[in-house]
Amino acid sequence: MTTRYGYLGPEGTFTQMALLAWGQSHDGEHIAFGSVDSALDALRRSEIDAAMVPIENSVEGGVSATLDALASGDPLVVIGEVNVPITFVLAAPAGTRREEIRAVGTHSHAWAQVRGWMDVNLPDAAYVPTLSTAAAAAGLSGEVSQAYDAAVCAPIAAENHGLEVLATDIGDRSGAVTRFVLVSRPGTLPERTGADKTTVMLFQRHNRAGGLLELLEQFAVRGINMTRLESRPTKNSLGSYCFSIDFEGHVLDERVGEALMGLKRVCAEVRFLGSYPREDGAAVDVAPLTTDADFGRARDWLRSLRGT
Amino acid sequence: MTTRYGYLGPEGTFTQMALLAWGQSHDGEHIAFGSVDSALDALRRSEIDAAMVPIENSVEGGVSATLDALASGDPLVVIGEVNVPITFVLAAPAGTRREEIRAVGTHSHAWAQVRGWMDVNLPDAAYVPTLSTAAAAAGLSGEVSQAYDAAVCAPIAAENHGLEVLATDIGDRSGAVTRFVLVSRPGTLPERTGADKTTVMLFQRHNRAGGLLELLEQFAVRGINMTRLESRPTKNSLGSYCFSIDFEGHVLDERVGEALMGLKRVCAEVRFLGSYPREDGAAVDVAPLTTDADFGRARDWLRSLRGT
Amino acid sequence: MTTRYGYLGPEGTFTQMALLAWGQSHDGEHIAFGSVDSALDALRRSEIDAAMVPIENSVEGGVSATLDALASGDPLVVIGEVNVPITFVLAAPAGTRREEIRAVGTHSHAWAQVRGWMDVNLPDAAYVPTLSTAAAAAGLSGEVSQAYDAAVCAPIAAENHGLEVLATDIGDRSGAVTRFVLVSRPGTLPERTGADKTTVMLFQRHNRAGGLLELLEQFAVRGINMTRLESRPTKNSLGSYCFSIDFEGHVLDERVGEALMGLKRVCAEVRFLGSYPREDGAAVDVAPLTTDADFGRARDWLRSLRGT
């Protein structure tokens, strides 16, 4: 049976590019969704088998919609990651001249990443927000008149919609990258490769002094390195936060298992969001004295003390 | 001379409500800006004297535009804060019936906060992003036809633009609050009230092990309580973060001064973003043995040891 | 077969009092040894089944001879503890008047504990060191003339040797207590009572930064409370130390097991010196979220994540 892959659409988004970069997806069906929420809800209802969604951008930071959608509702797990370089083009219907552009349509996050270029090159152009960068391009290809004359979008979206590219690589930060994750329902744990990451969401207990420091010590005492930490409001009151964390290692690693147990004890809730191979394949730099062999020797010694 | 206050406009935004709630601003001039960036840039160029901008929402989290604008460029400092309860209304031109609404315009953050209500009450309505909630309302009051029939906005915006309110308090989280800060140029440090907060942005050194843990220990060892921590990408590469932190106390407090010195030593950069009174006036719960008197006694003792 | 109990003799020492306070020993044979070393060596050679030795005095601190004898050689384990109040008497042959006393014999540790009384009451008396307080008393009961006229010893020693008690309770610290431990060969682990202590000797790795702090964090992160910490030279070079530590809990407790595994990983060597009931029967004040049930729940959760 064909595997069904959802993604944050429409066609022509960077998310679609991420899904296309995931080799195993080529034999499957690709289905665009209007929002991260709707894609993950479809996954929870088993209408699709996996969903590609953005989680972190090197310029804009964590993607709140994804972090929040993973943090509540039925559990889902990350089974892989894809990093996509983000390059923006300025595109318009064929024949449009740059000096004719009075308004530019794009998604607000994209707009934030091209502000510098716009200030220099189109200082008088108004900004018109759209649902996605691809939607901005799509709007210009139809018959309906739009409130904007040009779109900021991915090269693929300009191509998809037959637009002319007036300027390429207009992002203020060259080298911008967005990290996407492929999400699935729990049940299959990706194999341990030695170059793995684990993602969790931690909710603090209200009555614990020390707070975040106490949580980080659970990692430190087992020599585990964090690669991303985002705080997100729990939505209950101002100043009440939970933490979305990526760290190196796999749930099957001894040091990771012990750290997760420690977090489970001291947190109000730990949401395990998957262990999966790093896209770059860089082997985890395991801290001295925290290998599985080190843990194994310690466990054997403890058993001998206990006479068990 | 009249004090000039900028704010994230247009008229009718929650930010304007925050500025109106700031008593001292009533005698001043109020000037709307199209973005946080443009307001803060005007402040840096001395075109205005202060700017009210959103920094943190109880549902959506930190406001990236504000955090990033404060993190770079010429230094600015926070001199006060205002918390505004966020209540949304559904508004439309007089005579519009709910069943006629095919599309709804609003800012993307507002849309995220009314999704539940929309799914139940207007499940078929399309979403049209606008530059702000007030802009959505304004669009409906003019003569230009819009791609949406109703707006999600603040009550004041509906009133300003003569719209009819079709539903009130439609946010999915009752009790949602946005925290705004009044920003100024460095030079005047708000007086110490005993109920103060301090805001900093911390940039880690790349070659320091321990990372965030080391930074948090600088607070812990002086008994200082954090009230907000946001990680933000440094925009240099994926996984490179800095930290925006609020904590209790004033830069003139001894324990705060010593903690700041410690951070200054171990961080690549510490950006001091102001000490200012808490809006709720709740006195800081100073940890035992960390009062100014405790520090004073320790300092006197050290002087006697040194014979100085 | 009769159980053979060794103790630091001769008869009349506080160590004998500790052994007599150990109810189970009443049916066994009691054998005095001239030193802690010789008693523990006899235990290692199976010439005796258990040995009562002093480990800690409320005035003098750790008993080096015992700490060092347990730290090297074939492993031994503590199986119980006894606290004995230390009260000293001044004793002399019948008819001796206080003003005739020119020299006083006793063990150097006892002498340290009665110095204040001596300065006031017998300021001109010389001090003559003896092998034990009981030996000082014994010396006065024989026919051999001694270099001292009176002894400082336990009440029982004065009685054993028919001496007259010239002054009672002459210790400078009322309430002085010595803690004794009953040591055995490994093999039988005392049952878990909920009011237990565990004793370990920790040897640091030379190349680990953080040192003692790193070791203490292994306890802290599992909520374990230390009740004694002594540093002892490793005898290799000045400034090279190991640590003798007592902490609350039993090796069969989950939190203790995990802490011991952590120490085993980061230390060059961990010498387990036994888990045994506290003499005072005071139940361990288990820190919140560190009970066996908490660990059990965390372990079950981890198993479910791992699908094992």
Next chain:
Amino acid sequence: MTTRYGYLGPEGTFTQMALLAWGQSHDGEHIAFGSVDSALDALRRSEIDAAMVPIENSVEGGVSATLDALASGDPLVVIGEVNVPITFVLAAPAGTRREEIRAVGTHSHAWAQVRGWMDVNLPDAAYVPTLSTAAAAAGLSGEVSQAYDAAVCAPIAAENHGLEVLATDIGDRSGAVTRFVLVSRPGTLPERTGADKTTVMLFQRHNRAGGLLELLEQFAVRGINMTRLESRPTKNSLGSYCFSIDFEGHVLDERVGEALMGLKRVCAEVRFLGSYPREDGAAVDVAPLTTDADFGRARDWLRSLRGT
């Protein structure tokens, strides 16, 4: 006026050797005392100007009498240190043959260090405790008959008393060293050399959780390295301890000053026992970002923030 130096006598002790190794003392008067206590009391009463006392032995550990005498009473400070290699000889009156020796006199600490040699070479010899190693030698030189036939003492003591040396270097640990400190009344602080040590005695507050860990963090957060830690009973009750600590650096160093202030705040009492040059002259390995220059820059920055 001649400087008066006290030392733990009598003549011929290792302490006298330490004082002789202190170059500045050669022009002064040297006065032997019968105990550490009596030497330090004489210093407190200004009967002498300085006192040389043992503080730490590479085999036996901390010298309790010295640690305790410094921990209470009028404040005294260490102004220098001397390390003396400890070598023992077996000495007896001329003509004594080894096989005639039935009992050996020496101080109990010395006995502990030659037990291995004795077990092999004089297994049947009894041990007779004496007040000092030098006193053991002195006893054999007089006319009074002693309970022992040979002494274990320093080479100098055998020579002083005209005894014949039957065996040299009989210590079980070659390379044994005792560290002595020269103690004075407060008032003169030795100059900062860059190769300094500081000694303190720390008394914990009873109501502080975390205990020793909290104290060690005060050092760690300022990058300070401990070189010795001894726990000593406070003498109030079993299990109540204070800590005698040596660490690298001088009270005039910024990082040391801040750490001492932190300790002063969190401890019930901090007893400053002096900053003085290391005997080995090894420059302190200052941790990155904790130099005086680092502290100075942080302080200047804080002043600019405060506008002071």
